[in-house]
Amino acid sequence: MRFVVVGAGSIGLLIGSYLAQHQANVTFWVRREEQAGHLRSGLVRRPENFTYEVDSTIHIEELPTDALWIIAVKYDALPVVLSEISALPVQPDLLFIQNGIGHLSLIKQHSLGYVSFATVEHGAARIDDRTVSHNGIGPINIVENDRIAPIIQWMQDIDPQNFPITTQQNAEQLLFRKVLINCAINPLTALLEIRNGLLLENPHFHVLFRQLCEELLSNFKEYSDLLSYSDIEEVCRKTADNQSSMLVDRIKGRNMEIETILTAVLKEINQKGGTAPFLQMLETALLGINRSECGGC
Structure with a gap:
């Protein structure tokens, strides 16, 4: 499985660590080359202090468009991110994970590929550019659809106890x-x-x-x-x-x-x-x- 994680805050790092734990090919798209370099030296998750191999870049053209892109940036970063993604010659499938509901209107303003939504109830804290602390277990709730159903099934096998994945029918x-x-x-x-x-x-x-x-x-x-x-x-x-x-x-x-x-x-x-x-x-x-x-x- 291939994933692009857009944003390396607490939730992006947490999700990326579990995907990499299950041997996925994970690439982070971040703003700073300094953080990209730190992530390429390994993504650390506490409290286990396990280190996972991931890739990272600041250049959108280096990202694989045949991967599922997990959009885990804050609302105020979304306009720039969506503008750059919509300009790609090949549109990737997108899974949005944001707080709030303001991103819905922003998404409608751009020509994007297939879009799905999820919410996260985990507690997580970013310690530094490549380290995240998993502070509380909760489900990731993903809107169920046929296009990403095989990916959701794969994710449900990662770690059901510490990284539970549930599906919902109604995005709103x-x-x-x-x-x-x-x-x-x-x-x-x-x-x-x-x-x-x-x-x-x-x-x-x-x-x-x-x-x-x-x-x-x-x-x-x-x-x-x-x-x-x-x-x-x-x-x-x-x-x-x-x-x-x-x-x-x-x-x-x-x-x-x-x-x-x-x-x-x-x-x-x-x-x-x-x-x-x-x-x-x-x-x-x-x-x-x-x-x-x-x-x-």
């Missing part, structure tokens, strides 16, 4: 379920500057967490069969030692993914005639933090 439901989970965990951890597990362990933070979950779920009762408070709590528990991507962005002075997660959900709530004052307050607070802490981004 899959992505919206994940964005609601992100909405419940990421903004609070970013605002309070805490790891995920403290939302359950600290009784005061737990009150806020439950209140936010109840507000979200009450506005999307049509998803009650797909997502419950217990489901969100379980994700939080499984990633207890992890820092949310939004918190990591804040710590590193990067633009937090507010618009594609919080703003997008608030827009859906407003269109339904609902209200979400707690989520609205979190959006306003985090936008203010973005402005003051990352140079007005």
Whole structure:
């Protein structure tokens, strides 16, 4: 099996390590030659400290188009990535793994090959350019389709205990379920500057967490069969030692993914005639933090 992993953040590195563990041919497409060089010396996954052989390049023309491309970059990097991919003479099959739902409209603006979607519920942290720590086990949920069905089957055999792969039928439901989970965990951890597990362990933070979950779920009762408070709590528990991507962005002075997660959900709530004052307050607070802490981004 051949894969291109676009982006070498925590999730890209984690997925790439398990693919390489199962003897796949894995090539990372990254922005910096320094990181490409580090990855070519071996991809390390903790806590096992196993090292896996992968390739890496900064040049899109060197990437195999007969591979499945796993798009694991953040939302603000997507416009450039999609523009470069759409300019290729041969279009590869793409599997998008993003937080939020803002990427859906971006994808529609480009002429791309076959597109599929997935969500990730693992906890992972990038330690350095070639090292990732697997901090919590959760499923990778992939929208099922005939074109990539053999690849999904192959992936399900990698490590069912530590790298479970599940399939879903409905892309919209899959992505919206994940964005609601992100909405419940990421903004609070970013605002309070805490790891995920403290939302359950600290009784005061737990009150806020439950209140936010109840507000979200009450506005999307049509998803009650797909997502419950217990489901969100379980994700939080499984990633207890992890820092949310939004918190990591804040710590590193990067633009937090507010618009594609919080703003997008608030827009859906407003269109339904609902209200979400707690989520609205979190959006306003985090936008203010973005402005003051990352140079007005």
